[in-house]
Amino acid sequence: ETVHEVLTEGGGYATLRCTQCHHVHKEQLPEAEEIERDVVVSQDGDSLSTTVEAPRGETIARGEEFVLETEDAILEVRITDLQLGPEERTDEATVEDVETIWTRAVGNVSVNVTVNPGEGGADSQGISVQVPGDYEFTVGEVEEFEDEAFEVTNIFVREDARGYGFDKLDHDGDAAFAKDVKRVYGVDESSQAWSAW
Numbered sequence: 001e002t003v004h005e006v007l008t009e010g011g012g013y014a015t016l017r018c019t020q021c022h023h024v025h026k027e028q029l030p031e032a033e034e035i036e037r038d039v040v041v042s043q044d045g046d047s048l049s050t051t052v053e054a055p056r057g058e059t060i061a062r063g064e065e066f067v068l069e070t071e072d073a074i075l076e077v078r079i080t081d082l083q084l085g086p087e088e089r090t091d092e093a094t095v096e097d098v099e100t101i102w103t104r105a106v107g108n109v110s111v112n113v114t115v116n117p118g119e120g121g122a123d124s125q126g127i128s129v130q131v132p133g134d135y136e137f138t139v140g141e142v143e144e145f146e147d148e149a150f151e152v153t154n155i156f157v158r159e160d161a162r163g164y165g166f167d168k169l170d171h172d173g174d175a176a177f178a179k180d181v182k183r184v185y186g187v188d189e190s191s192q193a194w195s196a197w
Contacts, residue, residue, distance in 0.1 A: 037098055039068060041077055043105035054095040061092040063160045065106060076133065077103035078179065080160050104160075106133040106179035115150045118188040133179030140172035142189050150186030158182045 004016040009029065017024045034053040041048045050070050054060070065078045081102040082093050111131060116124045129145045137143065142151045155169040161180035169176055 035096060037095060038100040039077075039103060040100060041068065041075060041103050041105055042080075043075075044110050052101065056096055058095050059092060060095060060098065060101070063162050068103070075105050076107035078106045078160060080104050109133050109178050109181075111137070111178050111181050111184060113148075113150065113184045113186060115148065115186050115188050116153075118190075131178045133177060135178040136175050137178065137181060137184055138173065138175040139169055143186065147190065149189040151189050152184055152186050154185040156182040156184075 003019045005019055007015040007017055007024070009015075012029055013026050014029050015024065015026055033056045035056050036051050036053055039050050039052045041050070048070065050068070052066075052068060060079060060082065062079050062081060065076060068075045068077050079101060082090050082098050083100040083102065084090055084093060084097055085099060109131065110128045113127050113129060114124055115127060127145075127148055129143075129148075137152055137155055139152050139155060142149060153170065155174065155176045157164045157167050157169065157176055157180050159167070161176070164176065164180070167182075
């Protein structure tokens with residue numbers, strides 16, 4: 001056996017160069033062996049159990065997203081935890097070490113919002129809004145949902161969200177995708193919205 005250098009890959013083939021004689025040739029790549037793993041999907045307080053086929057040897061980690069096909073729907077999900085055994089969980093592992101992949105649906109999500117009263121208002125209220133996972137909330141902007149209008153003042157980001165650096169966003173212009181949001185805080189703008197008419 002002689003060591004070969006991989007020059008390019010694509011379409012199930014690789015272009016290889018022999019490190020000894022420098023001959024260049026194509027070889028068909030072996031197909032990655034896939035193994036079945038249990039998946040639990042959480043969405044709005046409900047859960048669904050199913051399975052997924054994944055390549056043996058692939059490393060998966062908390063926070064990664066993938067498309068999951070079930071009999072009833074195709075879901076975009078994010079890994080929230082990896083269960084290795086009855087009492088053992090981790091943030092990252094190879095597929096063959098994982099017993100159950102715990103996930104959360106992120107294609108369409110419910111976002112909890114606490115709306116604090118504006119001037120002359122009485123009490124804070126909690127609402128939940130249904131939006132696509134890639135809907136963006138921005139601090140300083142006014143959001144309108146049916147009868148509710150509020151200016152976003154703070155956004156708390158989920159632990160499994162990546163790329164934010166902070167778990168609380170509170171400067172004008174700070175933004176987060178709905179699928180990454182734990183809770184949004186805002187100031188009621190409903191009365192101001194009605195008075196404009």
